[in-house]
Amino acid sequence: MNASRTDRWVGIVTLGFCAAVLALTFRFDEVPVSLMQGLGAELFPRLVIVTMAVLAVMIVLGVGVSALAPPPPIPPMVWQTGAVTVAFMAAVELAGMWIACLAFLIGLGRLWGERSLLRLAASALALTGALYLLFVRVLGVTFQPGLLAGLWS
């Protein structure tokens, strides 16, 4: 029943999370006793947090857990994909959803190893066009145009 080092850390971090969330429940607004009906707003979350804490202690002690090997380091590609995603979110604010989508499809496709820009651009245009038609023209969803569009209009 020995927990692996990784599991012990998982359990300890979970216990820390439980303590923090439990502390938050003490900051809920108070309800006057005269208006109180049944359980207070804080009781159920506390029950759940205590359950989570008990399970976290079991993980720390290695009870009911098969020993977990330390996960391999996160490959650089994951960080790069994350960075492109953050850039996409910034591009949405700046240039609007559809231009950001086009740029993302080409950019991430390139990062993931596709060499033909023409094929990437063609597929990006096709997908973005199809989504635009479905969501904007058919379903009537409004997407934010972006700051640049605001400057021009």
Added chain:
Amino acid sequence: MDAFLSGLALLAEPNMLFLVFAGTVLGIVVGALPGISGSTTTALLLPLTVTMSPTAAIAFLGSIYCAANFGGSITAILINTPGDPSASATAFDGYPLAARGEAGRALGMSAVASAVGGIFSVFVLIVAAPLLARMAYQFGPPEYFALAVFGLSMVAAIGGDSPVKNLLAGAFGVLLATVGLDLTTGVERFTFGVYALSDGIEFIPVLIGLFAIAELLEQAAQRGTVQEYVRLNAVKLPSLADFRKCAKSILLSSGIGTFIGVLPALGATTAALICYNETKRWSKHKEEFGKGAIEGVAGPEAANNAAVGGAMVPTLALGIPGSTTTAIILAGLIVQGVRPGPHLFTEQPTLLYVVFGSMFAANLLYLVMGLGAAKLFARIALVPAAFLWPSVFVLSVVGAYAPNQSMADVWTMLVFGVLGFALRRFGFSPAPLIMGLVLGKLVEETLKQSLLIFDHNWLMFLSRPVVVVLFLITAAGLSMPLMARVWRRLRS
């Protein structure tokens, strides 16, 4: 009878037929993409249903659910990469069959076994769901509380290999369900003053994040892994002798698969793995298994599709999801303002007949498509990752944004995507979290109502026989793995 006829009439409308057809095609196509499971498919396409009527939405989602399981077997057979976890057992023998040039035989058997299993389970659904609902009609809040706790306890058995971690993820899901305004006291919980959180955490961005975005990051981590592709020779369908050989395993697996599907939280993957073992146990050709046994394709495929109809039984009759995908469908229905449960059978019987009919039709459709267009669908598996995953991301962003037209939902999706990726790295599965999130509100509401009924005497739960039985089953289910471990240690 009126409801049955109006359900049929509704299903016969051109737009409904189109939705069932579109759901089936999308289910197969997206389900066949490596790494995109049935639950991811359903989560990704869920935003499209927001603008539909509840009947149309459930017909569409039901068709996707049926077809995605079959779609998953295509990649399992052709590239040894199950498109859906439930098809992992299919790969054991499907891929060796394909590798020796018999991909068509394996795909054909997969289509037929899947359709037989699926149709069998739809019939069970038609018979069992109303019976269960009639029984559950007598249930009050205490019984529902016990049932929801039982459903949550079953998450110990799904995803990952650690029951304790599954339970922890499930409890975290329940905690997330408490975010927002407490309806009985009007107190805001964990909203940090953010108005958007007052109504609670939106299901759709969370679902898309945990499944699609986390999978995108997972795929990024695996870039450089070379998949082995086999050529799909002329599609030679299974022979009559093949069907004769597999008939017993298809029937056996259909029965077992449906039963496993009915149990809350246990879904198609468990059904397929158990039935693979059972098929092997009862086969006269045990030595062929793992080397390309056609029965090894038929058994798990019949089982995982039978689990689909089975999983819909508790979902529709009790409002307790039978699997991860039905949890997503349930979330979709809640977004539509429909809460499945026994009252659905008296208040909206038409909706139920549409569900039965659409699932039946989807099973027939993918049988025809599977036999006729297997070669075409197989091409889907060859879409390069550099095109596939950026497209999945864009679909996810648009899907998360569209229902509320809010960028906050897109951020929520991204946060849960990173969380899902981190959880997987540390041995947690996202499926229990979803079950917890979907069942959380039900657990809290029924607990509060029960305590009001019992005048805050917790011991009164023990005065209800159904509650006691459910608590005992829950306790037995939770302690069983630990007891088994202790027993094994004592014996050794």
